[in-house]
Amino acid sequence: MADLNDPTTSWWRNAVVYQVYVRSFADSDGDGVGDLPGITSRLPHLAELGVDALWITPFYTSPQHDHGYDVADYRDVDPLFGSLTDADDLLARAHELGLRVIVDLVPNHTSEEHEWFRAALAAGPGSPERARYLFRDAPEGELPNNWSSVFGGPAWTQVDDGQWYLHLFDSTQPDLDWRNPEVPAMFEDVLRFWLDRGVDGFRVDVAHGLFKEASLRDQEVGEDERPTSGATTEHSMVERDFKDEPMWDQPEVHEVYRSWSKVLDEAGPDRMAVAEAWTQTPESMAAFVRPDELDQAFNFAWLLADWSAEAFAGVITDTLAAVAPVGASPTWVLSNHDVVRHVTRYGGGAQGLARGRAATLAMLALPGSSYLYQGEELGLEQVDVAPEHRQDPSYLRTGEVGRDGCRVPMPWGGSEPPYDFGPAAGQPWIPQPADWAALTVEAQTGDPGSTLEFYRSALRLRREFAWTAGDAVEMLDLGAEVLAFRRGPLTVVVNCGDSAVGLPEGEVLLASGPLEGGLPADTAVWLR
The missing domain is CATH 2.60.40.1180 (Golgi alpha-mannosidase II)
Structure with missing residues (x-):
């Protein structure tokens, strides 16, 4: 076992982390939505699978316009998912099973129902309350700038008194102004609140987005281009044009993470943070994991690579070269709650599954941490969710198919929906396909040819060399x-x-x- 007091062998450096999308993992109370007690009841599955930790998507108080990524209270649990006592019970049971727990933190924006934003609307232009967010004036018939929302449409919404507020995501998610000292102070308190309750780490949502260029100038685009705030991360083996992104990856953000590093160190040598940082180069990604900042950053280049030996080799070479100068451990990920599942990306069906298993074997052999997404151990594919069941705000804003297809609830057992997802007989919050009976945890357990047993074998063997190779x-x-x-x-x-x-x-x-x-x-x- 690693010496957790040695920063070069901290547990996360070679960990396998399993992402739990809280709404879709396990339902304890029969309302069709996953919850914290449901997660606790299924923790033995993760221990048997052989992972080292779980990362849980946001479970805080929220109106759920973006399924928890619109936080109204960072220090409480939404009743939809349980209570603070349930969170404490989950942490205790996970630690009993030898599992670390990483929780999601959403610092770029709050919910429109957060007490700060309600106060900002009530206080009016020029008030200290509005200064916590990015409110701006604009001439009649114009917007403050040309930025667009990641979820489609303008990144600005006008309030009744005529001012506009910035939201790089949904209009219900106003962006905070991190140049206001009240904002970093509040989040340091939030970190300490959850560290005191025993969490082992944080996944930092939109870690690259906290600061915008102070002028909020227009984004520069070509004659035939439209402004976009979408992610541009890629590792390319050829030269490419870099986008102008005044809303992302500003240098001031690194001072925030230097402060957070001190908070984590105060809590103990075994606490960590991993950045969701969509950056344009391997080098800019590595800047987030310098020794005095965060511990890891998601390496989305592996996820974005085509099924190609040349592409995979380029990602491996570029990633290891980028993190080596800062002494950080790389991360590898194939799927998460925001992207099409990799079995489908690789062609779907038997071919997609074969390629998915092969890419997983390569990923698990590399130095650093691997992040798995719930259901990939079952070989789940992207589901074509019927329009009437889609709930992703990006779909609701644009009409384009969103992320619902990778968020369909887990099949645990039985021969028909809801496949033991919960005690209710009906379909869960997103309906499950009728042909998943052979893919459940129950059906695959003990079958030597199943994807589940393949993952269990790979993770068991990985433990033999992860720390020594x-x-x-x-x-x-x-x-x-x-x-x-x-x-x-x-x-x-x-x-x-x-x-x-x-x-x-x-x-x-x-x-x-x-x-x-x-x-x-x-x-x-x-x-x-």
Whole structure:
């Protein structure tokens, strides 16, 4: 086991973290919505799976316009999900099972129902209450600037007295002004509140977005382009144009995380924070994880890479090179609650599942932390949610299919919906497909060919080398369509081509699929 007092071997450096989307994990009270007691009841599944920690999406008091990412009270639990006592019980049970708990923190914006924003509306222009947010005036018929919302449409909404407030997301999520000292002071108090209750870490939502350029100038775009606030993260092996983003990744944000680092250190050497920072280069991502800032940052380049040996190799090389100078551990992630599930991205069906398992095997072999998204251990695909059941605010604002398809509740057992998601007989908050019976935890347990047992085997074997194989990765040349690398005693080969390839010498530890005639297409193997 790692010495938790040694900053080079802190638990998160090589952890496997499982993301729990609270609404969709497990329902304890039969209302069709997941909750904290439901999570607590299913923690043994995570312990048996072999993960080290769980990250729980926001469960704070919220009107739920963005499913909890619109927070009205950061120091309480929404009754939809339980109570503070339920949160304490979850933490205690997780720790009993050897699981760390990371909670989501949303510092870029609050809910419109937060007491601060209600006070801002009541106080009027020029008031100290409005100074906590980004209120601006604009000439008649114009907006304060040309910025757009990530969820579509303008990033500004006008209030009754004529002023406008900035919201880079939904209009119910006003952005805070982090240049106002009351804002960082409040969030340091929130950090301490949850640290005192025993949480082990924080996932920082929109970590790159707290500060905007002070002038709030227009975004510069080309003649044929429209302003956009969407994420632009990518690792490219060719030169590309960089976008002008005055709303993201401003240098002042790093002072916030230096302060937070001190708060975490005060709570103990085993507390951490991971940034959701959509940045334009590996180097700008690494800036968030300098020794005196946050501990990790999500590496979305792995998620965004095409099914390609060249693309995967480029991401590995670029990522390791970026984090090495700051001494941070990399992270790897294939799916989360905001993107199309990777089995579907890789083509869906049998091919998508085979590629998903192969990419997972490669990811789990790399140094650093892997973040899993609930249901990927079951091989779940993106669901085509009927329009009448879609609830994502991005869909409601734009009419374009949003993120609901990756948020369909977990199937635990049984032969029909709700698949033991909760005690109610009917469908949960987003209906589950009628053909998921073979994908439940119950159906896959004990089946040696199932995706669940594959994940369990991979995570069990990973524990044998995660802390001893070192951080050095040697890329191997086994052909243009093959991703191959060596880490310590482990050799990893992924066949991204269309036909089988030969295998190097070595003992087969685990393969993502049957090994026939060498290494088949869309298959990966661990060799020792």
